[in-house]
Amino acid sequence: MSTPRRSPVLAFAADAVVVVVFAAIGRATHDGDVFGPFGAGLATTAWPFLVALVVGWLATRAWRAPLAVGRTALPIWVITVALGMVLRAVSGQGVAVAFVIVAAITLALFLLGWRGAVRLATRTRRSSPRR
Incomplete structure (x- = not known):
């Protein structure tokens, strides 16, 4: 098990990785990018959700209880989805209802x-039991 000091760093890294994986899956599913899901468009797809993730971490003070589902993960999920969609809309990216639903479910699972x-x-x- 990691030390308490490293746990928030690892938890944030895990959150960031799953957000990028979410964006990569979306790109792989809907984009014919020659480089696959990790092509140049990945940053365009991921950045609104990564910014929202950081805001979620700050708003919840997630470093205090990074593994808590109710106190930390649920609010981070809500902020990541809601603010991520707002940032996508403001930046001219699509926010179709079907995408919002799929993003909410996928990010909740992740x-x-x-x-x-x-x-x-x-x-x-x-x-x-220990042996």
Whole structure:
């Protein structure tokens, strides 16, 4: 297990990675980019959500409880989706209703899911008998 000081850094990195993966999946699904999902357009797709993620981390003070689902992950998810969509709209990118729904579901699975997996693994490790 990581030290308490490293845990927020790793948690933020995990959040940033899943946001970029979300953007890459979207690009791979809807774009014929020669370089695949990691082509030049990835930054264009990801930046609104990455900025929103940073705002979510600051607003929730996520570094205090980076693995908390209710106190940290849920508000970060809401801010990342809502502000990310606003930033996309302001920058001239599409925000169709179907995209908002898919983004909300995918980011919920990603931002909440990795925390749930870590918590489950930690509980399982603590409850397993030592040899």
